[in-house]
Amino acid sequence: MHWIDFTSPHSVREAVELLNDANGSARVLAGGTDLLVQLRGGRFDDVNLVVDGKNIPELNEITYDPEGGLTLGAAVPCYRIYGNAAISRAYPGLIDSASLIGGTQIQGRASFGGNLCNSTPSGDSIPAMIAHSAVANIEGPDGHRHVAVEDFCTGPGSNVLGRGEMLVSISFPAPTSGFGANYMRFIPRNEMDIAVAGAGTSVVLDGDTIKSARVALAAVAPTPLYVSAIGDAIAGKPANDDTLAEAGQMAKDAATPITDMRGTIEYRKHLCDVLTRRSLQIAIDRAKENA
Amino acid sequence: MPGKTYVQTRINGEPVDFLAEPRQSLLECLRDVIGLTGSKEGCNDGNCGACTVEMDGRIVTSCLVLGVEAEGSDITTIEGIAEGSELHPVQQAFLENAALQCGICTPGFIVATKALLDHNPDPTEHEIRFWLANNLCRCTGYDKIVRAVQDAASRMQEASA
Numbered sequence: 001m002h003w004i005d006f007t008s009p010h011s012v013r014e015a016v017e018l019l020n021d022a023n024g025s026a027r028v029l030a031g032g033t034d035l036l037v038q039l040r041g042g043r044f045d046d047v048n049l050v051v052d053g054k055n056i057p058e059l060n061e062i063t064y065d066p067e068g069g070l071t072l073g074a075a076v077p078c079y080r081i082y083g084n085a086a087i088s089r090a091y092p093g094l095i096d097s098a099s100l101i102g103g104t105q106i107q108g109r110a111s112f113g114g115n116l117c118n119s120t121p122s123g124d125s126i127p128a129m130i131a132h133s134a135v136a137n138i139e140g141p142d143g144h145r146h147v148a149v150e151d152f153c154t155g156p157g158s159n160v161l162g163r164g165e166m167l168v169s170i171s172f173p174a175p176t177s178g179f180g181a182n183y184m185r186f187i188p189r190n191e192m193d194i195a196v197a198g199a200g201t202s203v204v205l206d207g208d209t210i211k212s213a214r215v216a217l218a219a220v221a222p223t224p225l226y227v228s229a230i231g232d233a234i235a236g237k238p239a240n241d242d243t244l245a246e247a248g249q250m251a252k253d254a255a256t257p258i259t260d261m262r263g264t265i266e267y268r269k270h271l272c273d274v275l276t277r278r279s280l281q282i283a284i285d286r287a288k289e290n291a
Numbered sequence: 292m293p294g295k296t297y298v299q300t301r302i303n304g305e306p307v308d309f310l311a312e313p314r315q316s317l318l319e320c321l322r323d324v325i326g327l328t329g330s331k332e333g334c335n336d337g338n339c340g341a342c343t344v345e346m347d348g349r350i351v352t353s354c355l356v357l358g359v360e361a362e363g364s365d366i367t368t369i370e371g372i373a374e375g376s377e378l379h380p381v382q383q384a385f386l387e388n389a390a391l392q393c394g395i396c397t398p399g400f401i402v403a404t405k406a407l408l409d410h411n412p413d414p415t416e417h418e419i420r421f422w423l424a425n426n427l428c429r430c431t432g433y434d435k436i437v438r439a440v441q442d443a444a445s446r447m448q449e450a451s452a
Contacts, residue, residue, distance in 0.1 A: 001314040002314070003312075003313075003314060004313050004314045005313055006313035006357060006359045008359075008362075029357075029360075031355075032355050032356065032357065033337055033355050036316070036354075036355050036356075036357070037336045037337065037355070039314075040335065040336070041336075050313065050357070054360070077349075079349065102337070102425060103340070103421075103422075103423075103424040103425025103426075104350055104403065104406075104407075104421075104422050104423075104424070104425050105337070105340060105343055105350050105351050105352045105403070105425040106337060106352070106355075106425060108346075108349035108350060108351045109351055109352075109355060109356070190420075190421075190424070191421060191424040192338070192424050192425065
C-alpha cells in the first residue's frame with residue numbers, strides 16, 4: 001500500500017474539518033473491509049489520509065425507541081446489529097442483511113454505513129435499508145442534511161457526499177403494527193459471495209390486504225434500485241400469489257442489469273422476479289406474526 | 292512524510308507496544324514488527340481467514356485491520372491459544388482428527404473455532420460451517436475440520452462437566 005496518514009478524531013466536527021481540508025484525498029474508515037482492500041489494490045492512489053470513525057461517539061451508537069425508531073451509527077458493525085434483540089424484532093430485513101454479509105470475521109468489522117458509502121450496486125445492506133425507509137444523516141462544512149437511502153448512491157462507487165461531507169448515521173422510522181420485511185440474495189454457494197441479484201422488501205398489512213409495500217433490488221442496475229412503482233401497484237391488493245406475481249414481473253421489468261462473470265442479463269432479470277416474490281412472501285408472513 | 296505511530300496493545304495477555312506505519316496491517320505488524328508469525332497471510336483481502344485473530348472479543352481478519360487501529364485493544368493470536376506446553380483442546384482435536392494437511396489455514400481455523408466454542412459450546416454442523424465460512428482450506432475438504440470442531444466441543448463439554 002502507498003503511504004497514508006492515519007487520524008482518529010473524537011468528534012464529527014473535527015472529522016468534517018479534516019475531510020474538507022483534504023479535498024477528496026481522504027477517506028473515512030469504518031470496518032475497513034472494503035476500504036483497506038481498495039487502498040491496497042491501488043483504486044484510491046490519490047488518497048493519502050484515512051480518517052478513522054470508530055472514536056466518534058455518534059458513528060458507533062445504536063439508539064432505538066419504539067416510538068421514535070432506530071438510529072444506527074455509520075460505523076456500527078454487523079454483529080452489533082444482529083446481536084441487538086430490539087432491532088431483530090422490529091427490523092427483520094436489517095438482520096437478514098447483517099447476517100449474510102461476508103463471514104463471521106467480516107461481520108465483526110463491516111458496517112452498514114460503510115456498505116452505503118462504498119455504494120456498490122450489490123451492497124447487501126442497501127436494499128434492506130431502503131425497504132425499511134431509511135434516511136442517511138450527513139454532516140458537512142455547511143451543517144447537516146438528510147437524504148433518503150434510495151437517493152444516496154448515484155452510480156457504481158459514487159454517491160451524494162460532497163466535499164467535507166460524511167455519513168454520521170442512518171435513521172429508520174418505527175415500524176407500525178402489521179409491518180414485515182426481508183432481504184434475500186441469490187449466490188451460487190451458501191455464503192461468502194457477492195449477490196448475483198438481491199431483493200429487499202417490506203409490507204404493511206391490514207388483515208389480508210397490503211396497505212403499503214416497498215421493494216428494492218441489488219446488483220441489477222448502476223445503483224441499488226428502489227422500485228417505487230411496485231408499492232404503488234400492489235397497495236390495496238390482497239396479499240396473495242397473483243399480487244406477488246405482479247410485483248415480481250414489475251421487478252423484472254424495472255431491472256437493467258449487465259452481463260458479467262456472475263450472471264447474464266436474462267438470468268438476473270429472472271432472479272428479480274423470483275426473489276421479489278419470495279422476499280415479499282417472507283415479509284408478509286412476518287407481518288402476520290407482527291399484526 | 293510523517294513517521295511511525297506508537298501503538299499500545301495487549302497481545303496474548305501481555306502488554307505489547309510497537310511502532311507501526313499507518314499503512315501496515317495488524318497482520319504485518321504481528322508478523323514483521325512483533326515477530327508473531329503464527330498468523331498467516333493467505334489472500335490479504337479478507338477472504339481466506341488464515342490471518343484470523345481475536346480482537347476485543349471478536350474474531351477479525353488481521354489483514355483488514357490497520358496496526359494503528361489496534362491502539363488500546365486486547366488481541367489473542369494463535370500463539371496465545373495453548374497453555375504453556377499444554378495444547379488447547381481445539382488444537383488437540385485438530386491433530387487427532389487430521390484436520391490439517393499443509394497447515395497454512397490451521398492457525399486461523401483454530402482461533403476461529405475457539406471463538407465459536409467460547410460463544411456456543413455445542414454448535415450444530417450447520418452452525419460450525421457458517422461460523423467458519425470465512426476460513427478457507429484447500430486441502431481437507433472441510434469434513435475433517437468439522438469433525439475436529441465437534442470433537443473439540445465434546446472434549447470441552449466433558450472437561451467442564
